[in-house]
Amino acid sequence: MSPESKSPxxxxxxxxxxxxxxxxxxxxxxxxHLNACVRCGLCGETCHIYxxxxxxxxxxxxxxxKVVSFYRRYHTLSGQLLPSLVGARDITPDALDExxxxxxxxxxxxxxxxxxxxxxxxxxxVMRIGRKIVSAxxxxxxxxxxxxxxxxxDGNQMSISPDEVRKTADWICEDLRAEMADDSVTIPVDExxxxxxxxVNPREIKFFPLSLAAAAGVFHAAGESWTVASKFFDVxxxxxxxxxxxxxxxxxxxxxxxxxxxxxxxxxxxxxxxGYRSFRWEGPNWTAAKYSRPVRSILELMVQYLETHRIKxxxxxxxxRVTLHDPCNLVRWGGLIEAQRRILxxxxxxxxxxxPNKEQxxxxxxxxxxLSMSEYGERRxxxxxxxxxxxxxxxxxxxxxxxxxxxxxxIELNKRYKLGxxxxxxxxxxxxxxxxxxAQSPSGPA
Amino acid sequence: xxxxERLAATLCFGWAVIFLLVQYMAARGAAVKDxxxxxxSPLRGMIYAFTTGMLPAHKETVRKHPVKFLIGVTxxxxxxxxxLVALLLIAFPGMGSIYxxxxxxxxxxxxxxGVYLFIRRVFSANLRAMSNFDDYFxxxxxxxxxxxxxxxxxxxxxxxxxxxxxxGLFLYLPLGKLRHAxxxxxxxxxxGRRLGYRGVYxxxxxxx
Numbered sequence: 009m010s011p012e013s014k015s016p017x018x019x020x021x022x023x024x025x026x027x028x029x030x031x032x033x034x035x036x037x038x039x040x041h042l043n044a045c046v047r048c049g050l051c052g053e054t055c056h057i058y059x060x061x062x063x064x065x066x067x068x069x070x071x072x073x074k075v076v077s078f079y080r081r082y083h084t085l086s087g088q089l090l091p092s093l094v095g096a097r098d099i100t101p102d103a104l105d106e107x108x109x110x111x112x113x114x115x116x117x118x119x120x121x122x123x124x125x126x127x128x129x130x131x132x133x134v135m136r137i138g139r140k141i142v143s144a145x146x147x148x149x150x151x152x153x154x155x156x157x158x159x160x161x162d163g164n165q166m167s168i169s170p171d172e173v174r175k176t177a178d179w180i181c182e183d184l185r186a187e188m189a190d191d192s193v194t195i196p197v198d199e200x201x202x203x204x205x206x207x208v209n210p211r212e213i214k215f216f217p218l219s220l221a222a223a224a225g226v227f228h229a230a231g232e233s234w235t236v237a238s239k240f241f242d243v244x245x246x247x248x249x250x251x252x253x254x255x256x257x258x259x260x261x262x263x264x265x266x267x268x269x270x271x272x273x274x275x276x277x278x279x280x281x282x283g284y285r286s287f288r289w290e291g292p293n294w295t296a297a298k299y300s301r302p303v304r305s306i307l308e309l310m311v312q313y314l315e316t317h318r319i320k321x322x323x324x325x326x327x328x329r330v331t332l333h334d335p336c337n338l339v340r341w342g343g344l345i346e347a348q349r350r351i352l353x354x355x356x357x358x359x360x361x362x363x364p365n366k367e368q369x370x371x372x373x374x375x376x377x378x379l380s381m382s383e384y385g386e387r388r389x390x391x392x393x394x395x396x397x398x399x400x401x402x403x404x405x406x407x408x409x410x411x412x413x414x415x416x417x418x419i420e421l422n423k424r425y426k427l428g429x430x431x432x433x434x435x436x437x438x439x440x441x442x443x444x445x446x447a448q449s450p451s452g453p454a
Numbered sequence: 455x456x457x458x459e460r461l462a463a464t465l466c467f468g469w470a471v472i473f474l475l476v477q478y479m480a481a482r483g484a485a486v487k488d489x490x491x492x493x494x495s496p497l498r499g500m501i502y503a504f505t506t507g508m509l510p511a512h513k514e515t516v517r518k519h520p521v522k523f524l525i526g527v528t529x530x531x532x533x534x535x536x537x538l539v540a541l542l543l544i545a546f547p548g549m550g551s552i553y554x555x556x557x558x559x560x561x562x563x564x565x566x567x568g569v570y571l572f573i574r575r576v577f578s579a580n581l582r583a584m585s586n587f588d589d590y591f592x593x594x595x596x597x598x599x600x601x602x603x604x605x606x607x608x609x610x611x612x613x614x615x616x617x618x619x620x621x622g623l624f625l626y627l628p629l630g631k632l633r634h635a636x637x638x639x640x641x642x643x644x645x646g647r648r649l650g651y652r653g654v655y656x657x658x659x660x661x662x
Contacts, residue, residue: 039481044641046634047584050515050522064583073584083480086588086629094630095586123649124514126523127634128503128642289652292489299491343493343653367657368514 019101022145026099027082029144033137034083041130042079042137045072051131054124056370057114060391066114068121068131074110075138078103099141108147111138113384116376116391117249118336123367132341139251148250152377155246159259163239165246166210170238173197176213177236180221184228187221188444193228195220198270199235205272206236206306207243207263207287209280209412216412222439223278223306229442230318234276240266243283244413248290249377257294260287267301275303279410279433281335281375285342305338307347307410310438314354321441326356330437331404333362333395333418334369335411348410348434355434355441356406362398370394372409374417389424392417396425410434456547459617463544466624473628474636481640492651499650503642506656522574525567532564533596536603540620543613551607561604568597592631599623 033039051068052058058066065071073095080087080096087096097103117139119132142148148156158167177195185193196202206227212220227234240262247256267275277283287303313319332352338344345366352359362369373392378384395418399407407422407429409415418431510517535557542549551557572593575581599619606616627635649655 035480036486040637040641040644043477043481043637044634046631046638047581047589048522048526049578049581049584050519052580053518054514064580067580067584070580070584084477084629093586093591094588122645126513126515126526127638128645130641130645130648289490292491296489298489302491340654341652343649345654364514367654 022101022104022147023099026104026141026145029141030078030082030099030137033140034079038130038133038137039079039083041134042076042083044127044129045069045076045134046127047073048126050126051121051124054121056118056120056373056394057116057387057391059394061387065110068115068125071110071115072129072131072134074107075134075141078107078141104142104145104147107138108142108149111135111142111251112149112152112377112381113387116336116371116373116378118371118375119340120336120368120371123340136251139249140253141251143251148252149381149383151380151382152246152250155377155380156250156252156255156259159242159244159246160255163262164210164242165244166214168210168213173213173236173238173241176217177220180217180224184221184224188225188228190228193224195224196235198238201271202233202235203273204232204234204276204309205267205270205274206234206276206278207283208236208241208278209243209283210241211412211416212278213241216415216433219279219412219433219436222433222436225439226310226313226319226435226442229444230313235270235272237266237270243278243280243287245283245286245291246377246380247294248282248286249380253294256286256290260291260295263287264291264295264299272301274301276309277303277305279306279412279435281337281339281342281411281413284344285337288342305344305347305410306435307344307351310435311347311350314351319438320443321351321355321438322443323355323357323441325441326406326437327358328356328405329358329360329403330356330406330408331360331362331399331402332365332434333372333399333407333409333411333414334365334367335409335414336369336371336375338410339369340367348408351434351438352408355438356408360402360404362402370398372414372417372421374413374420379413379416388417389420392421393425396421396427399427399429400425404429406430406432406437408432408434408437456614456617459614459621460544460547462621463540463617463624466621467541467544470624470627474633477628477633478636478640481637488651490651492653494650494653494655496647496650499648499655500643500646502650502656503646507646512657525570528564529567529571529596529600532561532567532600532603535564536561536600537620537623539603539606540617540624543617543620547613549613551609554607557607558604561600561607565597565601565604568593568600572597588630591626595623595626596632 047069055068077095077097086094115135117132122131155165159165174197177197181195245259284305372395373388378388415431516523602619605611
């Protein structure tokens with residue numbers, strides 16, 4: 009299962025593996041979309057990468073055609089008989105290298121082109137078929153492969169040890185006790201029999217402890233029974249980005265087994281766009297099984313707390329203007345559109361939407377594993393300009409985003425485009441707004 | 455008198471339908487079960503995809519390129535009407551023109567739209583970058599077919615000749631780009647179904 013073991017040994021087997029991955033896609037629902045593009049060219053302006061650099065190579069239609077050309081060559085009659093007349097191409101090492109550049113370097117798989125396609129072509133799904141072909145051939149960018157490898161080997165993408173998780177939880181907990189002036193605050197690790205297993209982004213352990221602290225603070229205020237895991241705690245799943253369904257399934261199963269071992273009732277996902285899409289929607293299909301317990305986003309849980317009055321927010325504690333960045337995988341691919349808005353409406357005084365937003369939002373540029381692939385770093389920052397322009401137009405001082413991946417990119421955009429904003433998670437803003445007088449005791453309702 | 459042409463058109467139309475269905479079945483593959491718990495209605499998603507979801511307010515490409523979109527829709531309207539004419543001629547051998555005062559100007563406009571789309575493909579660098587011979591041929595074949603239907607309505611082209619031209623189009627239809635005549639509906643339905651299942655569709659699109 010390691011990236012090395014997945015790499016084909018020679019060019020011949022590499023091409024065969026790529027063809028096999030294509031064959032699988034050609035006999036699935038994805039093939040509908042491989043047959044549908046009419047190359048009308050209207051999709052250009054829907055793509056943040058094309059907007060930043062309007063060359064034909066960045067047109068979604070051109071990008072999709074690289075994948076479609078392989079499909080035509082091996083799975084259509086005209087492509088087999090008259091390949092050059094119908095734009096059908098053989099899978100060759102050079103063609104695969106070109107595909108790597110296209111599907112990993114020129115597309116974040118955000119899906120905005122698909123939702124605006126005049127035909128209804130799911131370009132994002134077509135591009136992921138491209139990533140599957142590349143992955144099968146063992147040509148996934150090494151940096152992305154390494155992240156998947158970490159998840160498979162160590163249970164999380166940053167190879168954080170269980171001991172480090174416990175120590176980090178301890179010091180975050182100490183700080184939180186001081187801040188909340190409440191010695192009963194806890195961040196339980198590997199506790200059996202709790203109601204919730206809370207999956208976090210390893211970035212929260214390493215770089216954004218305030219995010220975990222905020223979630224812990226709200227859980228405490230709500231009297232929630234929860235725990236984090238010390239090994240399989242990672243909400244992310246880079247198998248999605250790598251086009252590696254086998255690894256993605258393995259990563260999903262690890263978490264499900266951890267939830268089983270800890271005997272929790274529910275798995276709650278930290279704020280993470282692709283983590284939500286992976287665990288909520290793709291995971292059951294990767295593992296070919298229905299989950300035995302619900303999997304929800306922390307945003308949905310927070311809304312439940314607010315609606316059932318387990319917590320109360322005081323919006324006057326967040327006076328600065330706040331805007332919201334919609335993570336593509338959470339909103340356009342995940343359908344979680346309103347929960348974050350409901351929270352912000354009660355937690356901040358001045359909430360303004362970007363335009364466009366919701367399922368029409370622009371990708372920040374950091375999606376699709378882009379943040380892990382340094383070779384495309386400059387393109388990533390350039391493609392985020394449309395997002396920077398959107399933020400500036402709102403006049404907001406704070407950008408809330410329910411995704412740590414997006415937050416990383418937005419922090420870089422903030423510096424590069426001198427936006428002068430602060431990037432916060434939605435739960436951090438909710439924690440700031442908590443009306444502590446309404447806090448439940450830990451033995452409160454679970 | 456039109457026996458051979460009618461037979462040819464009938465066989466070619468049958469070929470188009472059967473081969474398209476074969477491709478659809480091959481693409482469909484084994485029934486795929488979705489193991490995730492739905493958050494919305496697939497049916498409502500599909501309905502949205504074919505109705506509100508195609509309106510300018512809900513689709514940026516339509517909103518930003520209304521003229522091009524309208525030209526495309528017009529050309530497709532002409533193509534569908536021309537196919538209908540061919541099928542009527544197969545079914546009713548003695549049938550002449552339908553209603554020339556309306557059909558001729560309509561088909562002429564549709565054919566002109568087809569010609570425009572071909573010219574645009576030739577002169578746009580972006581379109582050239584994604585086009586192959588099949589794309590140009592499909593544009594010419596469709597515009598030519600609509601023009602032939604117009605000329606048939608006008609009486610310049612007789613029914614046997616129009617049926618032979620139709621046969622050529624039907625023969626080509628499932629082999630190249632024109633197979634989107636089926637896959638447009640299939641792909642859009644699939645997309646609407648999946649986004650409906652996940653609760654993305656129907657979208658209110660207030661931010662657009």
